[in-house]
Ligand code: NA
């Protein structure tokens with residue numbers, strides 16, 4: 001069988017299994033098993049065990065359950081409601097009002113967490129119930145959350161930039177700095193989109209009951225102190241050199257627990273519930289990550305992504321055409337593989353192509369992350385979609401529909417950094433040499 | 434026959450480039466009958482699982498950092514013991530003693546070593562010059578294995594565990610203030626963004642090793658086996674040269690990018706050697722007979 | 734039997750939660766030590782050896798031990814958009830198919846994970862960090878967790894056959 005045909009058969013199989021209602025993790029794993037058994041000479045079962053073990057105990061992954069736990073604790077304490085009460089007066093005149101909490105909450109949280117799934121889980125845990133209660137439209141709540149949470153990958157620290165930096169031997173410090181400009185650009189795009197939607201259709205956004213004068217605003221802001229302390233504590237511990245980003249997640253849990261207790265309305269029972277809920281969510285995500293890792297390894301053995309990438313390379317395209325082709329390639333690949341797998345599986349083939357046509361590898365790393373961010377919100381395999389379905393029970397296809405405008409905004413972001421590469425390269429160029 | 438070969442490091446690392454050339458030579462020598470696909474940068478199997486994946490024939494061949502196995506037997510770790518072998522000549526002499534011993538140890542796991550290539554010798558990265566061991570006192574020092582933790586403690590420094598990927602951030606936030614690593618790693622992580630001084634103290638010369646599964650190898654026909662062994666021999670010779678060239682080149686790059694490169698003072702060297710000597714005493718009490726035999730052969 | 738099984742999943746789930754809490758405490762302790770090391774440099778050792786390794790092992794344990802509990806609580810994600818719209822008999826068939834495939838997959842995973850542990854024991858594999866940990870210890874929860882998941886899948890399939898109504902659509906009942 002030819003490579004494109006094998007790819008189509010496997011994709012078809014995955015879609016079939018998913019539509020039949022098989023659990024996502026198991027559907028990914030089953031396709032991987034079939035791919036290995038039929039199209040490679042590797043022992044599928046042994047490779048499965050190695051992958052399940054080898055990818056389940058990674059240190060970088062330990063931050064995930066901790067950030068999820070932090071979200072669960074905040075949800076069960078008064079802190080999340082306080083945060084909205086504190087922000088509501090300030091945002092009462094902004095077009096889109098509290099929807100911006102999703103955008104900016106995710107952006108701030110992205111500066112702490114390295115993954116988009118943890119960002120979606122932590123912010124969404126607080127914002128979805130609160131915004132729903134206040135009458136905001138579901139599609140915008142879910143869309144802003146799914147879209148903005150992808151910033152977790154771009155705004156430093158970022159697991160995927162570390163993976164790219166290690167694989168291509170780019171400076172991780174420079175990659176991190178390079179992510180800041182495009183991160184700010186995307187925040188502006190997301191917030192701008194919310195404002196435009198609100199401005200075009202004012203009835204979409206619920207009226208906050210009244211307007212507030214400055215004094216009332218300042219008074220209400222006292223509600224923000226606990227959450228501000230939490231964010232300061234977590235970010236501060238990283239920048240004071242006391243904690244790595246993974247370490248900081250643990251500190252976040254401890255601080256959230258202390259603050260929740262101090263604010264009253266928290267108990268051992270609520271802590272236990274938070275722990276059990278975080279356990280279920282992190283188990284769900286980790287299981288899918290394991291299935292995805294197995295599929296990614298299977299793809300490595302079958303050589304499909306390599307061959308498809310070399311096929312693009314053999315076309316001898318101009319810079320623009322190459323970028324267009326790669327963007328399309330990554331979007332399609334990103335529908336079925338998670339972002340890190342996409343990077344890991346293709347860099348060996350893609351990097352020489354990039355360097356041959358003279359594209360700056362630092363710029364390409366950021367481009368890649370923005371493209372891969374899209375894969376977080378495209379069905380059928382999109383981690384932000386899974387997290388939000390897990391949290392709300394709303395089907396991933398409905399979440400994906402709500403997130404689609406943000407997919408387009410990310411695409412616009414890719415176009416912008418391609419036309420104005422300075423957005424990426426300006427900040428790192430200021431670093432000493 | 435197609436072989437998938439997982440390796441831990443990226444394509445621009447000279448180890449990976451050497452292996453790609455090795456694969457090319459095997460392909461040419463066997464007229465394409467044995468085709469090795471190199472999967473670099475942990476893209477197929479994570480570093481920690483590569484040895485066991487070769488052992489259980491998930492992949493026929495793979496590369497890993499040899500002294501990772503030091504917890505299995507200290508014989509695997511002699512090349513990473515501080516201040517035992519501190520030049521390429523010493524390292525070559527040590528490898529001559531180490532090779533038969535680890536060949537036997539790996540054979541117990543059904544593995545056959547093909548070739549081993551050193552990293553450039555490990556140097557000291559700090560902010561400011563270190564002229565004697567006492568200057569390390571109280572410095573937060575990156576330690577990622579037991580030997581380094583012991584070293585830091587003996588030097589009066591505070592060992593801090595930092596994962597490789599977190600190095601730049603750990604330096605820029607002050608989580609660590611000193612580390613020992615190769616000039617290659619220094620250049621690849623653009624060390625000039627976060628440290629000012631580098632001293633080639635040549636603390637140790639660690640190696641990567643390429644192993645093949647013995648049973649898979651035995652199934653090859655005689656001419657293919659000969660082709661693999663010949664290519665491996667060539668790769669080992671080439672790799673050592675690449676490593677020496679790399680050491681010179683990367684040290685130069687560090688200097689070009691504004692890092693002050695200085696030769697260690699005699700006082701510093703003596704102090705570090707003394708620590709190395711103390712560490713060997715502890716090492717000796719934990720080492721297997723085979724591991725001890727390597728060192729006594731080397732010291733002859 | 735039902736009660737016993739439910740308790741069993743829950744116990745494993747609580748153990749998983751305990752492991753997450755333990756990761757949190759272990760890492761926090763290391764941060765406190767980092768802080769103390771800054772304040773009083775050189776007075777006492779400030780590293781918990783291999784704390785990253787231990788956290789990783791506990792995470793693996795937590796993930797696998799919680800699988801059955803998460804399944805029974807409806808926590809694992811599936812795309813039920815299409816299945817939900819099928820007529821009842823087809824929907825039951827789809828659920829039975831899903832459960833059977835999941836059983837097969839889990840069975841294979843269980844078999845080969847057990848083989849992995851056996852191999853680790855046979856060769857005496859240890860971790861590579863500062864403290865050498867025999868690998869069969871952190872690998873055993875993987876096997877136990879997959880075993881529990883298999884029991885939970887059989888249990889759920891049994892429920893489906895017995896009640897002849899959808900068992901996979903309700904979430905969050907534990
Ligand atoms: Na981030």
Ligand code: NA
Nearest residue numbers: 334335375381
């Ligand atoms: Na996707």
